[in-house]
Amino acid sequence: MLECEKKIKELTEKIEELVEFSKEKEVDLSFEINRLENKLKELKKEAYENLTPLDKLTLARILERPTSLDYIERIFDSFVELHGDRQYKDDPSIVAGLAKLNGMPVTVIGQQKGRNVKENIKRNFGMPSPEGYRKALRFMKQAEKFNRPIICFIDTPGAFPGMGAEERGQGEAIGKNLMEMPNLKTPIISIVIGEGGSGGALALSIGDEVWMLEHSVYSVLSPEGFASILWKDSSRVKEAASIMKITAQDLKEYGIIDKIIKEPEGGAHKNVDEMAQTIKEYLLKVPFAERKGNINEVLENRYQKYRNIGEFVE
Incomplete structure (x- = not known):
């Protein structure tokens, strides 16, 4: 606590x-x-x-933190979940489907954690396997075909690192998403709602805009992993969290993300309905119709956005 x-x-x-x-x-x-x-x-x-960066990391990870489905059921109408990657199986750690945002058809994709041990085992603690990323890309391509905007909810400690996932092409699946998303001819909004970890988060984050909730985090790897690799001492997690610049405030300052969404006092878990309503209000302000009508400009802006980030990182 x-x-x-x-x-x-x-x-x-x-x-x-x-x-x-x-x-x-x-x-x-x-x-x-x-x-x-x-x-x-x-x-x-x-x-x-x-809050310190470590405090925010703790807040982003708590079991009470609202999940993608918590927001989906409150923000959208008529959500219909779709399943499977048509290659191997369905991955419960990624939910995807069709919904309506104030009457406008959209495709919604979210990384899903559990509320307890049983749910977390089912959802693999929010760590997607290759079939999850392939499922996500399948419905992104479908959204492009039917001219539906894509809204992604990011909440994962990272892609699943198990042997089976590696054998089925974890790196290739993430890499393909990174390659395909910049060229999808439909608007994309990605929202970090909790923990955005490593390439597992980035695989759903190549959007026209990336938003973060006020107390969420977004990083190249976990602070524990950073401390273990750099100092061979995972106990230095507080120091690592400060150095890594994982908070929404730091990332907004560096131009990595586009918007910070304020949370209710005490965090999003204190009032899920209010948090969902705030996200919905931000989404309703996005000129999706205008962007769909100027998709070539949207693609160019998306390309330049990540070119600029790449040059900054270099």
Whole structure:
């Protein structure tokens, strides 16, 4: 648990104790209760405005963090999930399907984590296999054919590194997505809603715009992996998280992402409905019809966007 959340929890419990005591003893403690409630409000605001990169990483990984399906069912109408890559099998760690955004047909693709151990085993902890990326590309190509905008939700610690995944062409599947997405003749918006890790996240992130929720993270690999490789010491994760510039704020400053979406006080998990509504409002502001009508310009802008990022990284 985050240190700030511990303090907030302690103060919340103190307020509840005072409220209960005042009821039992019929004592007026309203002044003290109001004072503590104001202090709690200030503490929450201060705490979540000054999170460290490691705090944000922890927040992005918590089980309570809303998943792709949480947002899909709240933002879109008539979502119909589709399955399979037509080569091997269906990958539950990626959900994909057709939906409507305020009446406009769209293709929605999201990396899906679980809520508990059973769900995480089913979803492979949000780590897609090659068939997941091939499924995603299959429906991206379908979206291009039928002129539907694509909306991707990114939330993965990385692509699954198991032997079976490697044997079935994990690197090739990710590489093909990276090669195909820049040339898809339809608008693409990618949103990092939790943890965007490595090529596993990048394979769904080559869009016209990349957005991040305020407390999400996006990185070349996990801070634990970075510390293990660079210093041979995974315990230096806090230092690694600070050096890697994984937060939405850092990435916006460097021009890697295009937009930061503010989360409810305490994080997206504190009010999923509000967070979903905020994302929906941002999506409704995107001029999809105009972009579909000027698709050659969209493709050129998409190409230049990643050329500029590549030159910056070099």
